[in-house]
Amino acid sequence: MKAIGIDLGTTNSVISRYDEGRSAATVLTNGEGEVLTPSVVAMRSRDGKESLLVGRTAVNYAGRQPQNTIVSVKRLMGRDYADPAVVEARDRLAYPIVAGPDEDPRAHVMLSDRRYRPAEVSGLILKKLKQDASRFVGDEVTHAVITVPAYFHDSQRAATRDAGHQAGLIVKKIIDEPTAAAIAFGMDAGQERRRILVYDLGGGTFDISILNMVKGTQGHGQFQVLDFHGDSWLGGDDFDLAIVERIVEWVKAECGVDPSGDRQFRYLAKAAAESAKRQLSQVQEADIIIPAAFRPDDGGPLVDVEMTLTRDEFNAMVRELVDRTMRLVKEALNRQSLERDDITDVLLVGGSTLTPLVYQTVESFFGAGKVRRDINPMECVALGAGLLAGTMQGVECPQCGKSNEDTAAVCESCDASLAGAQPLQAPVIYEVTGMALGIGAVKGTQRDIFVPIIPRGTPYPLAEPRRKSFNATDGRRIRVPVYEGDNPVASRNNEQGVIEFELPQDIGAASRVDVTFNYDSDRIVTVLISVPGTDMAKETTLRTDTRRTPPPDQEKEDDAATVREQLTYTISDAHRFLDSYGEFVQEHQTMKIRRDIDQAQHVLNFGDTPECRRMIALLRQDMYSSGIASQFLLAERAADGAPPQLARDINAAVASVQRSYRGGNTEQAAEQARLLKALVARVFVQRSVPGGDDLNRDGLLEVSEEYLPRYEG
Structure with a gap:
């Protein structure tokens, strides 16, 4: 196995490999004999034929056809076409940036007449780097550690991993650029403990990382990431x-x-x-x-x-751009309750730190004696990645001590989980999440709430998955948007992907749903959706090519008169729901429904269309998240229009459940309720229920730490 480290930069990229004899990493030259490979791809047209150019040859050709030359593609990695940063880039860059096909929300670029994902373009750059490294070492390079900005979102990291696969590389690890720079610095840092701040100003991104470092007994050191901050659109x-x-x-x-x-x-x-x-x-x-x-x-x-x-x-x-970087530095220090004197070393990383105003500003803040300008800001990231690539020789099982492959999930000897297992020989890195990970949900009258499941600053890989419980509302098809960020409004964070699933017909539409997140050492999120007490479980990684979830105020506007008419009918339905099934609704929920009805009536008289639409959704949520009473409502809709015998069976099952609940026989009622669910499911499968389409809208998840309590008469 031949492994290299790759600093995949916005402007230039660098490759390195670990020299085991010297216990150090060295930078490799590319096919043109240069250390820096321009991160540029062009399409050349000559004599009716087209050919792709990568690196220096692409730069040399670019002046002829800038519209067919892709530069700064790293800034587009993992971003949606509607992202404000992409909107800005469309005005700045010479080549076309277009929307994805069908419902793919991601930004794409055009080369000649073909549409490419940014990950595909980066894959072409990585493929050249792989080929150049293979020629240099005299053997095929198969594995790589690739660096990314610390402030890259998970969708951007996933796009980088995809680019590596496009290039035919096995990606051993995606590592933050500042952490890689700290590893390179740590090779000669001595034995004492240090607290390092990495100021990384590259071509397209700005990162600050704060790390504790201790020189290890094997010479590679231990690195604990305390926090990172930055701006992925500043460079x-x-x-x-x-x-x-x-x-x-x-x-x-x-x-x-x-x-x-x-x-x-x-x-x-x-x-x-x-x-x-x-x-x-x-x-x-x-x-x-x-x-x-x-x-x-x-x-x-x-x-x-x-x-x-x-x-x-x-x-x-x-100056304003440089001042902006320093404001972010101060925020990073404040978040860790650190003063500038608590930092022992400041590493300047990235070509933009060679600008005098930049390094003079950093030295003025921290003191010139702390700023380590003796490391090469253009090469140190690649050197750290190369050191890691060459020393990662598998992971050690924490239970039996056996060595396993880097990518193994469980020990091949004892089947113990390898979550959190440390790599053998390589530098030990303790990393934390820079932003919270969670989902968009409903809470009370608010329909765009961000619910963190993995809080910001959580060490990863997780020792065990993190879980929260919700109630499914509004329909059987549930759509779970996953966000990364710290804003309490979900849609103001970065949507990392969407999980969609259908509740099986034998599971009630108002069932409790558990959402479980796992987060591995490569920051890949695995999401498990399950319904307790059933076999329903859906585990998946995030899909980033699906349509995004619009915030409520961006949804399609209906005709005002139609919306007001819908609200009138919904208020009537809510009144009838309480009249028919109120005795089976918890007292606190009954009070809430009555308050919501009063508020809806006020909105109907005085409110605007968005408020009417919000109250429609709120009352529907009330009716379909009220425990067994909601099951009776579903049964009523199922019986209306069902075949006569099936309708009689449903009505009889409802009567049996109600008698058991009134008599206090909850176990018998629960068994009868399962029969009722099965009967209702048969009707919905047949699609013969008036109003059934209304129950099959995209569903929501309502915040709920525990399942709604059963009715107690």
């Missing part, structure tokens, strides 16, 4: 774009034309901006010269750009 690209806007303003002032909408011009301007930014790291001013940069639509003369940008001007342009 050197934004520095470049600030210069691009300055170039646009120069053209407007000097030539009287506006080139900002021309994709070719923007590509050429960005390339010039990158060059100027690098120059200004060394000198006080840079000349920006772009011959034949723009041809106006009115047929006017070609526009040449010849301007000078000083370091002071550049600093003024990007």
Whole structure:
């Protein structure tokens, strides 16, 4: 097995491998003899034939057809087309960013006439890196550790893993870039304990990680991630774009034309901006010269750009971006109740930290003596990944001590769980979740509540899964959107995927549902949906290609008069529900339904359409989450229109359950209720019940720590 470490960057990527003889990692050169491989893919058209270009050759060709050259694709990984960051990128980037096919919500890019997922484009970059590394080491590379920004969401990590598979790599681990940099630093850090802050400003992302580090007995060390923070849409690209806007303003002032909408011009301007930014790291001013940069639509003369940008001007342009990074640094320290003096070492990572304003600002805050500028900010992430790739030789069973494959879930010797098992020889890394993971649910009158199941700051892999209980409402088809974030409003967090399932017909529509999350060492979420006391269980990983869950105010607007009519009927139904089955409803639930009816009547008289729609949903939720009374309501709808004999059987079963409940014989009532559910299920399967479609809408999950108590007469 040949394994490498890969720093898959926004602008450039780097590969490294572990040299066992030297007990160190080394950076490898690519096929062009360079350490940095541009993260660029282009489609070249020549003599009617098309060919893909990756890396330096793609950069060299890009000026001819910027619309067929994909740059900064890392910024699009795992993002939806409707993501505000993607909306912004559509205006900034020269190539087309389009919606996915059918109901796939993810952003795609166009190369020539073909649509690609960003993971496919990154897969092409990784494939080149794999081939270059294989030529360098003289044997096929099969495995890799790939780095990602610490603040990448789980959907972005999943897209990165997918890209590795696209390249034909077995991904041993996805590791955070700051953690990889800390591992590289730890090779020479000595024996003492250190508390490290990693300031990682790359081409497209900004991360802060705070870690405790102790040098290990085997020389590789132990790393405990305390917290991470950042912005996955802040990096050197934004520095470049600030210069691009300055170039646009120069053209407007000097030539009287506006080139900002021309994709070719923007590509050429960005390339010039990158060059100027690098120059200004060394000198006080840079000349920006772009011959034949723009041809106006009115047929006017070609526009040449010849301007000078000083370091002071550049600093003024990007100061707010740098200040933003420091605000995030302070937030990260505050979240851990740390002062700047509690940090022993600050690591500057990423090419953008070579900008003088950046490192001077960090040194001013922490003190120049703590800022370790002796590590290579462009290579240290890859070096840490390479060290990890070369030293991960399996995991040790915590019960019997036997070695197992990295990917094993249970020990092959004793069948003990390997959750939380430590890797053999490799650096020991204790990681935590940077954001909470949970689902969108209903709570009281609020229909867009985020319910955390794995709280922020939870160490992973989990020793045991985390579970919460809910009540299914509104229908038999249940849709569970999974979110990552810390906002109490679910739709304001990042939707990581959706799980959809159908309640079997023998399970009541208002049944309790358990939602269980497991989180492994690669931050892959496995979700188990189950109904206690039944065989119903659905375990799955998240689907990221399904339609997203719109927040309530984004749902399709119905005609106002129709909605008011629906609310009138729903109020009447709720009154009749209490009149018919009120004795079987818990007292506190009865009071709630009556309050909701009063509120619905007020909304009907004075409220707007969204409030009417909310009250319709609330009253329906009341009627279908009231224990055995809800079963009677379902039975009533089933009997209406069922074949005569089946209708008589349903009515008889209802009468039997009611007699048993009134008589206090709860065990007999429970058995009879199971028979009633089976009879009702037969009708719904036949689809012959008036109003049955109303019971088959996408369902919701209502927050409930315990199942609704049984009726006690």
